[in-house]
Amino acid sequence: MTYEAVIGLEVHVQLKTATKLFCGCRNEFGAEPNSRVCPVCLGLPGALPVPNEAAVIQTILTGLMMGSSIRPRAKFDRKNYFYPDMPKNYQISQYDQPLCLGGEVSLPVLAFPKDAQKEPQALAGKKVRLVRIHLEEDVGKSFHLENCSGIDFNRAGTPLMEIVTEADLTTPEEAFALLTTIREILRYGKVSDVDMEKGQLRCDVNISVRPVGTEAFGTKREIKNLNSISAVRRALKHEIQSQIELVSSGGTVVQETLRWDDARGETIPMRTKEQAHDYRYFPDPDLLPIRTEGRLRTEAERRMPELPETKKSRLRETYGLSEYQASVLASDPPLADYFEKAARSTRNPLTLANLTLNDYLALRQDSPDPMSIPPEYFGQLADLVSDGTLNSRQGREVLAILIQAPRPPKEIAQERGLTQISDSQVLEEFCREAIAANPKSVADFKGGKAAAINSLKGFVMKKTRGQANPQRIHELLESLLREP
């Protein structure tokens, strides 16, 4: 019997706000322990929460970006359980009236891991349905010391958005693709930096397996607190395999909550008691409900960006780019914006895209801000390359100079004598000289060795100090050698 996995995700994302969700403490990673706290986020007697408008708007915006329905009225609830990293021993969350319901995320090919991009699952264009998106407060950070634990409450009360998917996923690669896509959308909306190192994306996964073709769900197990996209893939691979092994050898899966040890590549059952799931949710009497219609929704709509998939197809259609070029540009919205500005000054956007994706990105790695080049110069450079005035190596050279001191690229090329020689008469003279000086190569060529033309080309390039248009030389040499 073959089995398939049924996977659902709960994705927790830290929002990019200046302050915490219910108090004015700074929402900041890496500060001195317990230096970003106040009576509210320490849960001192008498302190009261007041919701941060920006966090609400960002959650609504996320819902809009993912096609959710924004509820006209939402409320906050208390989720009750005791844990030392949670100051009030209840978490303010949203239970039955979240800000966003439903929604959908489609999985583009390039969101899949590289080694799976050619597989049918990557090409299927699957759409994953969302259950809901809600807003809640994060807990503090605990450190395990020798005989006790130490707690830093700087993170306590920072805004955390939870995106819950339907159990629509069937493979670890789909889960990977979903998270990659979600990350890109969130960055587009400037809702979160989704920096894994800082734990800005954490994920709980629910997994069950069932024989292919059956409808009923198997017993699910939950793996909590996965903190990177690749860890999700690894943990799922491991868990699916062990569930299938268990079931196919006649065993039964027991409902359980697990923790993933990424270093050891195994899951470990968590020692949380069953009664911890009796969360006793009820509406938080300290907080008024939230009405999203009006200002909050309008503000979220105003901030709505062009979405990655829309941008990709527009880049393809407008500039004739390949799927790959469009995806790489779209994955970096500031770069895509820059490209589009530069494209206004060129006749050949495809050359511009090549320059951007090859030379420009390479340069960007060691120079802080290549975007300081005025986009029109960058466009003009693309023209110089595409019309043959500069070859690609020369183009790269001019680009390097442009970054240092922006000037019209034509000026730089002339000044440095970099202009490519495309004048046929001039080139023909060089070619005749090459033929006269290399009788052996000429003989080889005429004897059927097509590659022999390369040494003639090399001669011309050397004579012209690399300024000759290689394409033109090739053509000229060929026709001269074929002359009777």
Added chain:
Amino acid sequence: MSIAFATIHELRKQLLAKEVHPKEVVESLLDRISSVDSRIKAYNYLHPERALESAEKADVSLPLGGIPIAVKDLISVRGEPCTCSSRLLEGYIAPYDATVIERLRAAGAILLGRTNMDEFAMGSSTENSAWGVTRNPWDLSRVPGGSSGGSAAAVAAQEAIAALGSDTGGSIRQPAAFCGCVGLKPTYGRVSRYGLTAFASSLDQIGPLTKTVADAGLLLEIIAGADPRDNTCEPEPAPSFSTKLGEEIRGMTLGVPKEYFVSGMDPEVEAAMQKAIAHLEGLGAILREISLPHTPYSIATYYLVATAEASANLARFDGMRYGRRAPGCNDLLETYGRTRDEGFGREVKRRILLGTYSLSSGYYDAYYLRAQKVRMRIREDFLTAFRDCQAIVTPTSPMPAFRLGERTEDPLQMYLADIFTIAVNLAGLCAISLPCGFTQAGLPIGLQIIGPMRKEETVLQVGYAYEQSTSWHTLRPPLG
């Protein structure tokens, strides 16, 4: 007569005329406290040096300049303990001021000390305190009421000029009635709860306990008004509540709920109430019978809503970040369990259990949600009633102060004593309690005047008219 016996209004005049110095006021109160508080135990905590220091610098031109105010021990004052009369908060020093404390300070008030209460405001007798019981100044064998019993007893015993209390189901009004002083529960949302240790967030309000109605109005004016730190606080600035003081009540319609005179009322309370009604009629008010049909459900509703909220509000008291942690525990669960077992008194545990149970899996709809819906019915009762009257008059409590220890282990009997005050909190209304007579044994009886939401000036107007035409408020307990 001792300065300590003065009202805020009287003291203001004397201070402005420089007949007394703020320091003398504080000294006089400290004298009074040292001579009577060993019998009453109204205060948990005093800070004489700091009070004298503030008196030295007091600016008497401010609205409460140089006036000492006592504060119930569950309101946060920067640098001071805030024990809520619980062992669990032993050693805790609040690092911030409640909004009402900021406002008292800005108005020039002197913070004298912290008054005793039922632990976490849970109780009607101030017997549930980790620091000992407070006694009723009129009869030391009786309770002062609760949970703001320390504040009421301090004002009645002339150990405070005025005090702040908090009222979740009658915790200002009932002790005011038992001790023969004035207590005002403002409309929900009128006074910021920021810094008030929460018992039941949707019911709690801070309010004044004073010697006169005019003082209650003045103190309320200082503490009320919008606060961006409390999401449930009304965004409008507080109006002047005292504008109608002295306006006559002739022609005003006052409702008397028929459901409040049916069962279990002490005959002396009932008689005093009838006299008070006759007196108000004598002042020209039109008394009319009204109906609040959901009255029989108010106690059940209250105990479900309040305990559910409390079970979550009190979860934070776990000995992890502040307060007393049980020593010598082996693991986390034992630490939680023993800290909370040793830290909380019986009444608090009882209510946490009830609240936890009613929210637990499978019971939410039957208990908490239903109670919230019945609560809306109770609110509708009042909205309907207020179409026919401008205020409602009732006894504050069905009985006068009871004896210490009389009701501690019968929670239901204890809860039933709050029958007349609870509905006001459930409906979010404002109400005042003021003295309207004494029993033969010399125990004060309280009259409650309930107003619609945001109509504090009306209850103050009616209360003032009654007070100024009677002499109950001039009587003092026999403490020597």
Added chain:
Amino acid sequence: MDHSVPTVGIDVAYVAGLARLRLSPEEIETFGNQLEQVLAYVKKLEEVDVQDVVLAGEEKGFQNRLRLDLALPELSPNEALENAPQQRGGLFLVPRIIE
């Protein structure tokens, strides 16, 4: 007041566990009986017709009260830790958390 036989069964130990209250057997029994009485009493709420009740906060014409995303002064680490029953290295120390 009717103090007759309780009508609801409460698992006091379970509820106390949820609330992290360690109760003695005596307390479990006493509180159990008292809670049964209170719950029998609150059963009377079932008499009330609550159909079509609009809960508070669900009324029309309600206005949001949100906070702008502006920083306010925090406590210093010293102030924050001042009340900690145990602290070290700027952290609140608690009994070991087991996952």
